[in-house]
Amino acid sequence: MLTALAALTLATPAHADTLVDNVNGVTLDKDGKLVRFTGLVIDTQGKVKQLLDRKDKRPERPDFKEDGKGRTLIPGLIDAHGHVMGLGFQLMLLDLSETKSLAEAQAAIRQYAAENPEMPWIIGSGWNQEKWGLGRFPTAADLDAAVPNRPVWLARVDGHAGWANSAAMASAKITAASKSPDGGRIEMAGGKPSGVFIDAAMSLVDAAKPKPLARDLDRALYLAQQKLMEQGVTSIADMGTSIADWQAYRRAGDKKQLAIRILSYGGDIDNMALIAGGEPTPWLYDDRLRMVGVKLYLDGALGSRGAWLKAPYSDAPGQKGLPLLTPAQLRNKMVRASMDKFQVAIHAIGDAANAEALDAITDLTADLPGERRWRIEHAQIIDPVDIPRFAQLKVIASMQPVHQTSDRLMAEARLGPDRLKGAYAWRSLASAGARLAFGSDVPVESANPFPGIAAAISRTDAAGQPFGGWHPEETVSREVALDGFTRNAAYAAFAEDRLGTLMPGMRADFLIVEADPMLASPDEIRRMVPLETWIGGYRYYKKKD
């Protein structure tokens, strides 16, 4: 019998109180009210011990003292929806997200292939034919023109389509006779596969691609952490963790190389159960890792017309997109996760997908009492009649403000004017009483949360366009924007007891920034970069002068 299970405690190396003084400190309190302070005392566990007002007495002999020099201190930002390893691999592999035309992309592909002669496949992501103004999907021939002799396989910016050259299709044994799998589509041209594979059809090429080695995963995680710290993200919800991803997180944790806090959602039920077993994991590594729930995909994305709509696409009248799960499959997965106390996060972009997710939650609520904190990820296009249901059902709307600025023109084309009322409808959701958690969907967008805050309060893009904001009635206040990236993002992952604010007892995760985001212009906020990033009371990142 286990008669003496020793309770082990994790202790940070002994330095006692740390005082960060002379700051313009900003945080929300546990109820979402703005709190200002000028000094922060951190205890030996890396938690906030005390917030100090100008007049408060300072600890007399802190073991470590930092002068904030009057700069602004804000809570570390939490990305409520990202893909940690996706970011890492984007940083490691070919990234086309900055290319502005097909020709520019082809040049980048050619150069990357030349610089990496040892790579058996050229793998990458970030292309967006809309951004290129191409008016069509690219083709295998477009890729062959850049790299004819090695497989090339490139994910679209939204991850919902892949672009292969002829060598990659040959490796994957794709021919004119290949069949589109359920939930996916092989794009055809002249009776042959064109080179583009939508949603589930991507697996046909993925299966032939060499698998990344563990050291590739470790390197990708290192790069992702570095990038997140530079951008002021101290915690991130990882939406769709695989067992290989999880093992990389644990390896980093075991070696004391996990700095960023990862709130993990298993990529479907099997990953969830294999990773966490019969219940969510404990908080690991000083609250740096936990599997809290599962991510389910109910539909695809708007750009690739995979989002599931109630009425046909305005620019493709025969298509309504695809549900990726039957009603029974969705409910079955939700029940399996919930019975074992896992949180459920449902990817739903189209209005039909959002309605179906809300219907499923309605159906199950009576049989699954307790605090479920159902999440809908993206909640992008919502039929206005469904908006009040988020609050009624206590569903968290996990949204990515920057998507609105990137998608604006595409969304207008896909949806037509009438359906834009419930598109990226932040204020409507908040006013109806729904809780908004904000994220980036990195690597679909940059992980940088500051353009997200700017978009949330202004509905304008990096160029400040359109003037006055796109559907500016859907902007939110600065408090709601900050809340979405801090307190509510923590709440959305059952982490509000330790993360998201700088109130006493919370982990001392914070940023030193150049200006006060409660006062700065949207443009200033958008360009803001952290000068310092602290996690658990330690400074992990300092911007080079």
Place this chain on the structure above:
Amino acid sequence: MLTALAALTLATPAHADTLVDNVNGVTLDKDGKLVRFTGLVIDTQGKVKQLLDRKDKRPERPDFKEDGKGRTLIPGLIDAHGHVMGLGFQLMLLDLSETKSLAEAQAAIRQYAAENPEMPWIIGSGWNQEKWGLGRFPTAADLDAAVPNRPVWLARVDGHAGWANSAAMASAKITAASKSPDGGRIEMAGGKPSGVFIDAAMSLVDAAKPKPLARDLDRALYLAQQKLMEQGVTSIADMGTSIADWQAYRRAGDKKQLAIRILSYGGDIDNMALIAGGEPTPWLYDDRLRMVGVKLYLDGALGSRGAWLKAPYSDAPGQKGLPLLTPAQLRNKMVRASMDKFQVAIHAIGDAANAEALDAITDLTADLPGERRWRIEHAQIIDPVDIPRFAQLKVIASMQPVHQTSDRLMAEARLGPDRLKGAYAWRSLASAGARLAFGSDVPVESANPFPGIAAAISRTDAAGQPFGGWHPEETVSREVALDGFTRNAAYAAFAEDRLGTLMPGMRADFLIVEADPMLASPDEIRRMVPLETWIGGYRYYKKKD
């Protein structure tokens, strides 16, 4: 950049020195020399601080003091080769290892099925047609007679054959047209599958079997730990860890419910890399878990004639057994593991398999310098010309003394008299300078190490048979036997810097037992049970009075 990776330390709850006094203490020192002591001081980290002689002064005020009442204290025993989850599932599922006839087994199967009406499949193990004196493999019809209406699937005691009833074969879609896969054999009778599947052919039925849930794994691990502690095993090399097994170990560790120390070897390269990544894991949970290497299967077992022999089986002249890897596959796997600093443990039972494993090590030694500690698991049947090569190549012979007593009659039948010279040849290997690590191969045998020690020094079975020992020239001394289950078993897993002896600085893992194994008769040793089991300075188990 990661500028401040906080070094976290694990600390056991604060109790200072513990004194275990008035004991007849026995341990080997780091060189394998017997050391005796009467008191043991344990520090706050659960490590041995000091061994005390009768005349040594005791610490004046230990925080915790235990009176050994003159009983014998020995190091916790290390099983150098076992299957932790296999033991757990054996304890959870139907266990036929104690059945003495087919009829007795049929009755046990019938009873278990009746007691577990909710189980979709009846799963179990432990049958041995040799022990039943059946003179043939059992058949599906034999099983149908016990349970006709639910699938039944039972592994042979050695894990190298499976026995299915008709319902299980139907679920697995096995017909007369089914083909034996490479490395396996479907036993046939009257032109139809008989119900027994050898080695790789077991996968045909395994694929149809419902997978265990995470909570089944957690329960199995709990039962396995309990059983190991009761039997005096404080550490075990887990030979062939799967990712699902590993996750169960981590879940237990994360919840402070891992008491036993598990030295893990991945089940082939893919598991190893997925679990540990690009190098062995650190020691986790206060030295309770580490993946150190990989287990490779080069052949099967003797009982099912899967062991790969140089000359045909004496009782099946057309058969020599099966190599499960080609020479290139074996060397490729060995190189892949070794390049990433993983230790390689090769399952080799037949003399051809042992020779091939030694050949492969010879081939690779020049290209892989450094301390590899190659292991051959079982090393059961060795051509005498190959025996000196173990010491020459510094290969660890990882052997299971109890196998000799269980296999004796079967081995005589399979091998004939001439080949027995190199069978279970402990003393020959030790005299030639090889290092012996001893284990149980649990669940093939009981995990109880005391019958193993008794077998090692006497070559007699539980009934004391045969009188005077089977090939008694291969007995080893008590020191070598203890060494095999302690210091050498730790060395065999790169753990001799923390486990295996009770010298200062080592983890305080020890047993209180009824008699001194250096003096007791083989029969007394065989019947010995721990009165107490301590791990890391805590008493985890105390025998009920």
